Amino acid sequence: MRPLPLLLASLMLATPAAAQAPLAAQGCVGCHGPNGAGMGSVPGLAGRDRAEMIAQMNAFRANERPATIMGRIARGYTEAEIIASAEYFARQPR
Known part of the structure; x- marks a missing residue:
């Protein structure tokens, strides 16, 4: 294996689970809190x-x-990013 892919693979293994969320989902935590747990008045x-979150994002x-x-x-997300984010958050404990 070449050095760069090996370095990237080792960094991915060393990062916390929350950082391994899809990039699109990581964009949500600024308002929706760590792992999407909610923050203040933001749900x-x-x-x-999963299906509910996809429907809501499409409605937005x-x-x-x-x-x-x-x-x-929501208009900045592709359909694939919406699905990946919904799948990630659906798996997170409340």
Whole structure:
């Protein structure tokens, strides 16, 4: 194995589980808290139903669900990123 892939592989093994979340999911924790546990008035995502989160993100993207900023944020995610994030948060303990 070449040095760079070996270094990257070792870094991935050394990082905490939360840092191994999909990059799109990592963008959510600034408002939704570590592992999506929720922060203040911002609802938690951890342990929520995967299909429900996907539907809500799609509703935000289509301006069918009222929000302060989530409509703009959701439009920046691809369908694959939404699915990966929903799968990640659905697996997190509440």
